Amino acid sequence: MARSTGNPRSKEVARGLEGVIESDSSITLLDGASNKLYYRGYDVTELARHSTFEDVAELLWTGELPTLSQRNNLLHRLASMRKCPPGLRTFLPQIPRDMAPLDALRTAMSALSPHDAPSPGTDGAAQREMAERLTSLAPTLITDLVRLGKGMAPLDPDPSLSHSEDFLRRLTGSIRSQEENRVFESVLVLHADHEMNTSTFAARVAASTSADMVSGVTSAIATLKGPLHGGAGEQVMEMVESIGKPEDADRFIRAKLERRERIMGFGHRVYRGEDPRATVLRELSRERAERTGDSRIHDILTEVERSVRKHRGLFPNVDLYSGSIYHSLGISRELHGSIFAAARMPGWTAHIMEEYADLRLICPQARYVGRPPRQLPEDRTGVVAGSR
Ligand code: ACO
Numbered sequence: 605m606a607r608s609t610g611n612p613r614s615k616e617v618a619r620g621l622e623g624v625i626e627s628d629s630s631i632t633l634l635d636g637a638s639n640k641l642y643y644r645g646y647d648v649t650e651l652a653r654h655s656t657f658e659d660v661a662e663l664l665w666t667g668e669l670p671t672l673s674q675r676n677n678l679l680h681r682l683a684s685m686r687k688c689p690p691g692l693r694t695f696l697p698q699i700p701r702d703m704a705p706l707d708a709l710r711t712a713m714s715a716l717s718p719h720d721a722p723s724p725g726t727d728g729a730a731q732r733e734m735a736e737r738l739t740s741l742a743p744t745l746i747t748d749l750v751r752l753g754k755g756m757a758p759l760d761p762d763p764s765l766s767h768s769e770d771f772l773r774r775l776t777g778s779i780r781s782q783e784e785n786r787v788f789e790s791v792l793v794l795h796a797d798h799e800m801n802t803s804t805f806a807a808r809v810a811a812s813t814s815a816d817m818v819s820g821v822t823s824a825i826a827t828l829k830g831p832l833h834g835g836a837g838e839q840v841m842e843m844v845e846s847i848g849k850p851e852d853a854d855r856f857i858r859a860k861l862e863r864r865e866r867i868m869g870f871g872h873r874v875y876r877g878e879d880p881r882a883t884v885l886r887e888l889s890r891e892r893a894e895r896t897g898d899s900r901i902h903d904i905l906t907e908v909e910r911s912v913r914k915h916r917g918l919f920p921n922v923d924l925y926s927g928s929i930y931h932s933l934g935i936s937r938e939l940h941g942s943i944f945a946a947a948r949m950p951g952w953t954a955h956i957m958e959e960y961a962d963l964r965l966i967c968p969q970a971r972y973v974g975r976p977p978r979q980l981p982e983d984r985t986g987v988v989a990g991s992r
Contacts, residue, residue, distance in 0.1 A: 797951030
């Protein structure tokens with residue numbers, strides 16, 4: 605492929621890399637013009653209704669939905685990898701209890717040995733096995749850390765349950781109903797990948813240096829944290845608590861917009877209208893509100909949505925309604941980002957493997973706008989390094 609050798613000063617700056625296409629990818633299509641999202645060609649809203657998390661993981665990793673026996677094999681493999689590795693069992697209690705859950709997950713994840721983690725030279729089977737291990741382990745790390753933080757012993761994984769069922773059991777402390785499990789699994793499916801978003805890009809940047817898969821995933825978790833990305837969901841729930849009741853939503857939003865503050869859970873770099881995941885999540889949030897008989901949060905969010913649409917013309921993104929669903933399942937808002945990370949593990953690892961398969965160092969440039977080259981002042985030229 606021809607390489608550009610032009611003078612970087614003459615190039616236009618693409619702030620936030622907006623509109624820049626860094627690579628080809630055959631994993632996920634984000635069609636911003638028609639507000640659609642497809643994993644390997646399948647509409648994500650269909651997958652959320654009809655597929656298991658294992659189906660979607662296999663789809664993202666291989667390009668095809670599994671047969672029934674492949675699905676069962678993956679279900680058993682993921683279940684068999686859930687136990688916390690012995691080295692981490694002793695490390696997790698040393699992570700400060702007051703660390704935010706996503707920070708603790710990032711710390712724990714980076715403590716997984718990178719020595720046996722695959723990098724580009726490793727064969728595809730080893731890469732795939734590590735992708736499964738990381739996907740299987742993320743819920744264990746999250747739920748063990750939560751319980752340790754509360755001074756409780758971690759719950760052993762239950763290999764008779766599926767990935768999402770056992771994750772929800774360990775998050776909430778009990779096996780949940782079929783309906784609750786189905787809702788939670790749909791949420792995980794909706795978060796499993798999202799083309800070249802910021803955390804996936806971070807994973808791919810690390811992978812492009814030939815770093816191992818653990819490093820790639822750790823970079824992604826660190827990048828997910830910010831409130832402009834995966835941290836928005838927790839802030840949506842904080843906003844809901846500040847609003848208090850639906851009739852106060854419009855006043856709250858107007859005041860925020862007048863102060864030129866951003867409303868979390870709205871807006872997107874690529875979608876021109878509503879994020880298709882938000883459409884499904886709104887519906888699931890409404891269903892949960894009806895089923896539990898507690899619609900306060902859902903009703904506040906509906907009013908927030910109406911107000912933001914009216915005053916700013918912005919549409920909801922994936923982070924607006926997910927917290928309402930987690931709340932209805934008894935999951936605290938601090939875990940929002942960590943659940944997002946666990947759900948995104950198949951996507952991040954699929955992208956890392958795609959990067960490994962066609963490696964090119966991702967190394968952009970900056971347009972220098974600082975001082976022009978100049979001489980050191982005379983009174984500094986006599987100083988010998990280390991003489992102070
Ligand atoms: N609230 C208020 N104004 C907004 C919002 C918002 N949520 N989103 C965008 N805008 C405004 C900006 O203030 C800006 O206005 P201006 O031109 O008058 O200054 C304009 O829309 C364009 O905003 P940018 O930040 O340039 O657009 P960008 O494509 O970078 O924004 C982003 C995308 C970061 C998601 C933005 O919409 C935002 O901050 N949303 C709130 C945070 C959020 O919900 N993040 C989760 C996104 S989904 C995910 O990552 C999982």
